[in-house]
Amino acid sequence: MKTDIVLAGVGGQGILSIATILGAAALNEDLYIKQAEVHGMSQRGGDVQSNLRISSSPIASDLIPLGGADLIVSLEPMEALRYVQYLKPGGWIVTSTAPFVNIPAYPEMSVIEAELNKWPHTVAFDMEEMAKEVATQRSSNMVLLGAAAPFIDLETEKIEQGIRTVFGAKGEKIVESNLKAFRAGLEFAKSKM
Amino acid sequence: MNSKHLLLGDEALALGAINAGLSGVYAYPGTPSTEITEFIQLNPLARERKLHSHWSANEKTAMEEALGMSFCGKRALVCMKHVGMNVAADGFVNSAFTGANGGLVVVAADDPSMHSSQNEQDSRFYAQFAFIPSLEPSSQQEAYDMMAYAYDFSEKMGLPVLMRMVTRMAHSRGVVKTGEVREQNPVKYPEKTRQWVLMPSNSKVRYKELLADWDKCREASENSPFNTYTDGPDHSKGIIANGIAYNYLMECFPEGCPFPVLKISQYPLPEKLIRRLVDECDSVLVVEEGQPFIEERIKGMLGTPKPIMGKLTGLLPRTGELNPDFVRKALDLPELPREEASQVVMPRPPALCQGCSHRDVYAALNDVLKEYENPKVFGDIGCYTLGWLSPFNAIDTVVDMGASISMAKGAADAGQHPSVAIIGDSTFTHSGMTPLLDAINENNRMVAIISDNLTTGMTGGQDSQGTGKLEDICIGLGADPAHVRTIDALPKLHSELMDLLREEIEYPGLSVVICRRECIQTARRHAAAKAKEAAKK
Numbered sequence: 001m002k003t004d005i006v007l008a009g010v011g012g013q014g015i016l017s018i019a020t021i022l023g024a025a026a027l028n029e030d031l032y033i034k035q036a037e038v039h040g041m042s043q044r045g046g047d048v049q050s051n052l053r054i055s056s057s058p059i060a061s062d063l064i065p066l067g068g069a070d071l072i073v074s075l076e077p078m079e080a081l082r083y084v085q086y087l088k089p090g091g092w093i094v095t096s097t098a099p100f101v102n103i104p105a106y107p108e109m110s111v112i113e114a115e116l117n118k119w120p121h122t123v124a125f126d127m128e129e130m131a132k133e134v135a136t137q138r139s140s141n142m143v144l145l146g147a148a149a150p151f152i153d154l155e156t157e158k159i160e161q162g163i164r165t166v167f168g169a170k171g172e173k174i175v176e177s178n179l180k181a182f183r184a185g186l187e188f189a190k191s192k193m
Numbered sequence: 194m195n196s197k198h199l200l201l202g203d204e205a206l207a208l209g210a211i212n213a214g215l216s217g218v219y220a221y222p223g224t225p226s227t228e229i230t231e232f233i234q235l236n237p238l239a240r241e242r243k244l245h246s247h248w249s250a251n252e253k254t255a256m257e258e259a260l261g262m263s264f265c266g267k268r269a270l271v272c273m274k275h276v277g278m279n280v281a282a283d284g285f286v287n288s289a290f291t292g293a294n295g296g297l298v299v300v301a302a303d304d305p306s307m308h309s310s311q312n313e314q315d316s317r318f319y320a321q322f323a324f325i326p327s328l329e330p331s332s333q334q335e336a337y338d339m340m341a342y343a344y345d346f347s348e349k350m351g352l353p354v355l356m357r358m359v360t361r362m363a364h365s366r367g368v369v370k371t372g373e374v375r376e377q378n379p380v381k382y383p384e385k386t387r388q389w390v391l392m393p394s395n396s397k398v399r400y401k402e403l404l405a406d407w408d409k410c411r412e413a414s415e416n417s418p419f420n421t422y423t424d425g426p427d428h429s430k431g432i433i434a435n436g437i438a439y440n441y442l443m444e445c446f447p448e449g450c451p452f453p454v455l456k457i458s459q460y461p462l463p464e465k466l467i468r469r470l471v472d473e474c475d476s477v478l479v480v481e482e483g484q485p486f487i488e489e490r491i492k493g494m495l496g497t498p499k500p501i502m503g504k505l506t507g508l509l510p511r512t513g514e515l516n517p518d519f520v521r522k523a524l525d526l527p528e529l530p531r532e533e534a535s536q537v538v539m540p541r542p543p544a545l546c547q548g549c550s551h552r553d554v555y556a557a558l559n560d561v562l563k564e565y566e567n568p569k570v571f572g573d574i575g576c577y578t579l580g581w582l583s584p585f586n587a588i589d590t591v592v593d594m595g596a597s598i599s600m601a602k603g604a605a606d607a608g609q610h611p612s613v614a615i616i617g618d619s620t621f622t623h624s625g626m627t628p629l630l631d632a633i634n635e636n637n638r639m640v641a642i643i644s645d646n647l648t649t650g651m652t653g654g655q656d657s658q659g660t661g662k663l664e665d666i667c668i669g670l671g672a673d674p675a676h677v678r679t680i681d682a683l684p685k686l687h688s689e690l691m692d693l694l695r696e697e698i699e700y701p702g703l704s705v706v707i708c709r710r711e712c713i714q715t716a717r718r719h720a721a722a723k724a725k726e727a728a729k730k
Contacts, residue, residue: 032368081535119532
C-alpha cells in the first residue's frame with residue numbers, strides 16, 4: 001500500500017493533530033512513514049502544510065513530488081486549492097468549507113466554491129458545524145480525518161486505534177467524543193463517493 | 194533495548210545523543226534546531242540522568258559551555274540554527290585548536306529556502322574552514338545512528354564534529370529503530386594540556402597537528418558507513434548527492450537508479466570515491482542541498498575535462514531548497530501527470546497574533562513618530578520582525594540578533610533623530626546588552642525599546658534568560674535609572690505609552706523603554722494548564 005497526503009491549513013489551526021493520529025496508526029501497522037512539517041515563522045497565521053507519506057515499502061523523499069499526492073486534506077477551503085498541482089489526476093480533495101479570513105485579499109466564497117466544484121473528486125463540508133452537531137467544536141479535526149479515511153489505505157479500525165493511542169491519556173470521555181466525530185465525518189464522505 | 198519510534202529528525206538526533214552517553218546540551222532556540230534541546234528537556238532518561246539542558250544566553254556561550262564540559266571528559270552537544278554559527282564562530286573555529294576531550298558534537302541546522310531565517314548560508318563551509326569533520330544525515334534513522342558514531346569519532350580524533358541538519362530533515366518525521374544505551378563518561382582531564390591554551394607558541398605547534406589530523410579525517414570519510422558508492426549499468430552519468438538531496442534523487446527512480454551514485458554524508462570530501470566516480474562515468478551531476486560546496490570543490494580537486502553539472506551550471510536552482518521536482522528536471526525525466534494549479538489562491542503571509550503585545554507597542558510607536566519628520570526605527574530578530582509588514586510598516590532595518598541597538602547607536606552618532614531601536618527580551622540578552630553598554634558609555638540620544646513578552650516567542654515559547662531582571666541589567670550597565678522606564682503593553686494604555694515614548698524621544702540622551710506583557714500564546718498555555726490543575730483539585 002502507499003498513500004501520499006498533503007495536509008493543509010492556516011498556522012494555528014492544528015493540521016498536525018491529524019498527522020499525529022495517522023502516524024500512530026501507521027506505526028502500529030509497522031508501515032514506513034515520512035512526514036514533513038512546517039515550524040517557525042509561518043506558523044503565525046500564515047499558510048502551513050504537511051506532507052504525509054505512508055507506505056508498505058521504503059519511502060525515499062520527505063517531500064511529495066508534483067502530481068504525486070493521492071489526497072489533499074485541508075482545514076480551510078482556499079488552502080486546499082493552494083496544493084492541487086500536487087494531486088495525481090483524479091486525486092481527492094477533502095476540505096472544510098469554513099473560510100479563515102485573515103488577509104484583506106481573501107477571494108469571495110462563491111469563487112472558492114466554484115473552483116472546488118471544478119474538481120469532481122471533492123468532499124467539502126463545514127467541519128466545525130458537523131463537529132458541534134455530533135460532539136464538540138474541538139473535535140472538528142477528527143470530523144475531517146473521518147471524511148478523509150475512505151481515501152487512505154489504512155483500515156478504519158486502525159485509524160480509530162490511532163485516535164485511542166493519541167487521546168488515551170486524556171480519558172475515555174475525550175476518546176469517545178473524538179471517535180464520534182471521526183465516524184460522523186466517515187459516514188458523510190461515504191455518502192459523497 | 195531495541196524499539197521503534199516515529200521521530201522528527203531533530204528528535205532522532207537528540208535521542209541518539211542521549212543514548213550515546215550525553216552529559217549536557219547547550220543551545221539557544223532557533224528554527225529549525227529548537228526541538229533537539231526541547232526533546233532532551235522532556236526525555237525521561239535525560240531527566241533521570243540529570244543531563245544539563247537549560248537554555249544558554251546565546252550560541253557563543255552555548256559553544257564555550259559545551260567545550261568546558263568536553264574539557265572535563267564528558268560528552269556534550271551544542272545546537273543552533275545556521276546563523277547561530279556566526280555568533281558561535283569564535284568558539285567553534287578555535288575549538289579545532291583546543292580539540293575535544295570528551296566527545297563534542299555541534300549541530301548547525303541550515304534553512305535552505307529561508308522558511309524562518311534571514312539568509313541560507315551553508316554550515317559545511319564553517320566545518321571546512323575550521324578543519325572540523327562533519328556529518329549530514331539523509332534519514333531520521335541516520336540522524337539517530339550518526340550520534341553514537343560522531344561521539345566515538347570525536348573522542349578518537351580528539352576533535353569536535355559538526356552535524357549539519359537542514360529544515361526538511363530537522364522537521365520531518367520518520368520511523369527510527371533505537372539501540373543500546375551507553376553510560377555517561379566519567380570525569381577525565383585532557384592528557385595533552387598545551388593545546389588548551391591558545392597562545393601563539395602553542396597554536397603554532399597545534400596547527401601542524403591539525404593539518405595532519407585533517408588527512409586522517411579524510412581517510413575516515415573514504416571508509417565511512419555513511420558515504421556509499423552504488424554502481425549502476427549506465428555510466429553516461431555519475432551522480433553525487435549529499436544528505437537529504439540523496440532522497441530526492443532516489444524518489445525519481447522508484448525501481449532503482451540506473452546511474453552510479455555516490456552518497457556523501459561525511460566530510461572532508463572522500464577524494465578517492467569521487468575520483469572513482471569521475472573515472473568510471475562520462476559526466477557528473479552534483480545534486481546538492483545547500484550552496485554548491487561539493488561542486489566547487491570537485492572542480493578544483495579533479496582538474497578533469499569531463500563535464501560537471503549542478504547548481505553552478507544552472508541545471509539545478511542556485512537558491513532555495515531542492516525538491517524531487519527540481520531533481521527530476523535535472524535528470525531530464527518527464528513530469529508526472531498532475532492537476533493544474535488553481536489561479537484563485539492568494540498569498541497568506543504570517544502576521545503577529547491577534548492580542549499580541551508587540552501590536553500595542555507598534556501602534557503607539559507609529560502614532561508618536563508621525564509627529565517627527567524623519568524617524569528611523571531599527572528592528573531585530575523575532576516575532577516583532579513582522580512589524581515591517583502591513584498594517585504596521587513600522588521598522589526600517591532588520592539584520593541580525595542585537596543589531597537594532599547597535600545600528601540605532603551608529604545612526605545616532607550620524608546625527609539621526611529620532612533613532613529608535615526595538616528588540617525583544619530574549620534577543621536583548623542574546624546580543625543586545627553589549628551594544629547598549631556602548632550607547633550608555635557615550636550617552637547617545639536614542640531610545641531602546643525592549644518589547645518584553647517574557648519568552649522566546651518566535652521559536653515557540655522557550656524560557657527567556659532576562660525575565661524578571663531587564664531593568665536591573667540596564668541600570669547595572671550604567672543606564673540612568675530615571676530613563677529606564679517600564680509600562681504594560683496594553684491597548685488601554687495606548688495614550689500613556691505614546692506620552693512615555695514622546696518624553697524619552699525628546700530626552701537628549703539614552704533611554705530604555707521596557708514594554709511588558711506576556712506572549713499571548715504562552716499566556717493561553719499557562720491559563721489552560723492552570724484550569725487543568727484547578728479541575729484536578
